[in-house]
Amino acid sequence: xxxxxxxxxxxxxxxxxxxxxxxxxxxxxxxxxxxxxxxxxxxxxxxxxxxxxxxxxxxxxxxxxxxxxxxxxxxxxxxxxxxxxxxxxxxxxxxxxxx
Amino acid sequence: xxxxxxxxxxxxxxxxxxxxxxxxxxxxxxxxxxxxxxxxxxxxxxxxxxxxxxxxxxxxxxxxxxxxxxxxxxxxxxxxxxxxxxxxxxxxxxxxxxxxxxxxxxxxxxxxxxxxxxxxxxxxxxxxxxxxxxxxxxxxxxxxxxxxxxxxx
Numbered sequence: 001x002x003x004x005x006x007x008x009x010x011x012x013x014x015x016x017x018x019x020x021x022x023x024x025x026x027x028x029x030x031x032x033x034x035x036x037x038x039x040x041x042x043x044x045x046x047x048x049x050x051x052x053x054x055x056x057x058x059x060x061x062x063x064x065x066x067x068x069x070x071x072x073x074x075x076x077x078x079x080x081x082x083x084x085x086x087x088x089x090x091x092x093x094x095x096x097x098x099x
Numbered sequence: 100x101x102x103x104x105x106x107x108x109x110x111x112x113x114x115x116x117x118x119x120x121x122x123x124x125x126x127x128x129x130x131x132x133x134x135x136x137x138x139x140x141x142x143x144x145x146x147x148x149x150x151x152x153x154x155x156x157x158x159x160x161x162x163x164x165x166x167x168x169x170x171x172x173x174x175x176x177x178x179x180x181x182x183x184x185x186x187x188x189x190x191x192x193x194x195x196x197x198x199x200x201x202x203x204x205x206x207x208x209x210x211x212x213x214x215x216x217x218x219x220x221x222x223x224x225x226x227x228x229x230x231x232x233x234x235x236x237x238x239x240x241x242x243x244x245x246x247x248x249x250x251x252x
Contacts, residue, residue, distance in 0.1 A: 031132070032211035033195050035235060037242045038187065045250055082147065086154050088131045088191040093138075 023096035024077040026070040030061050031090050042087045043069065046080065071096050102179040103244050109174045115230045116166055118223075122196045123159045130155065131192035155192055162189035178241055180248035187241045187249065190234040197234075201227035 028039075036058055043054035047069060060067035069091075070080050077093055084091035130151055136144045165176045165186065178186060201224060202210055209215060220228055241249075 031195070032207040033198050034191055035238055035242075038191060038238055041187070041242050041246055041249065044246075082151070085130075085132060085134055085151055087188055088195055090132050092135050 021074065023071055023098070024074045025068045025094045025096045026077050026080045026084070027092050027094050028057070028061050028067050028069050028084060029090040029092065030065045034089065036062065039089065042084065042089060046083050046087070100179055100181075101245060101248055102177055103240065104175050104177045105240065107170070107174050107176060109171070111229075112174075112233065113171075115226065115233055118197075118201075118226055118230045119193055119234075120163065122193050122200065123163060125200065126155055126159055126192055126196055128152070129196075131195040155189075158185040158189040159192060161185035162193070178245060180245065180252060183241045183245040184249045184252060187238050190238045194231055194234050197227055197231045202231060 039058045039061065040051070040054045043049045043057055044051065047054075049057070057067045057069050069084075070077065074093075081091045081093050130148065134144075134148060134151065136147060139147065161182050162185070165182075170176055198210060204224060205215060205228070215228065217225060217228060
């Protein structure tokens with residue numbers, strides 16, 4: 001279950017709200033342990049990717065060390081990172097500088 | 100309900116369970132992958148970590164539950180749609196912990212390539228690597244035969 005930010009966080013200062021707004025990226029980083037087939041399964045399960053798209057992102061992680069698997073609003077990005085971490089993938093949030 | 104039963108070689112697998120149980124103990128209080136959540140509020144970060152730990156512990160308990168009386172009498176473990184997802188995740192958690200606790204001397208590149216001659220390894224590295232391979236085999240079996248159960252659940 002995803003932690004519910006609004007229940008646990010104190011009110012943000014306006015400046016913090018601004019920082020948390022905009023677009024955010026969910027990035028999966030490579031690790032030497034998780035199986036390729038496992039990573040493909042996780043991408044299909046978490047994002048609903050088809051086999052081809054899941055494999056493309058898995059290979060990006062494997063060969064380039066990272067793959068941007070989703071971008072959008074902060075709250076949903078956090079939920080995806082949480083779910084990926086439940087599956088023990090090394091997932092991080094990054095601001096999407098392009099937006 | 101799709102179900103697969105696997106007969107394991109008890110003399111090979113039983114000794115690996117001590118390693119798995121030892122690592123499972125470590126996973127009670129430590130995430131398999133440390134979260135990088137520096138920009139989150141401290142309370143939110145704590146709630147996030149607690150929920151991940153609780154889910155991780157549930158998964159690991161399901162994995163350990165495979166090795167019940169039936170396993171020790173018949174050598175059989177069974178996977179189905181009720182346990183596949185938890186077990187495949189728990190295997191990932193224990194494998195990550197194995198790397199952290201035992202397999203660092205092998206180096207990440209070697210670990211990733213899998214190009215390791217077990218006969219050249221000495222204890223406790225050898226048993227840890229056997230465990231690492233065993234759990235990967237369990238994951239592959241589940242992904243090969245039960246991935247639709249996981250995706251549809």
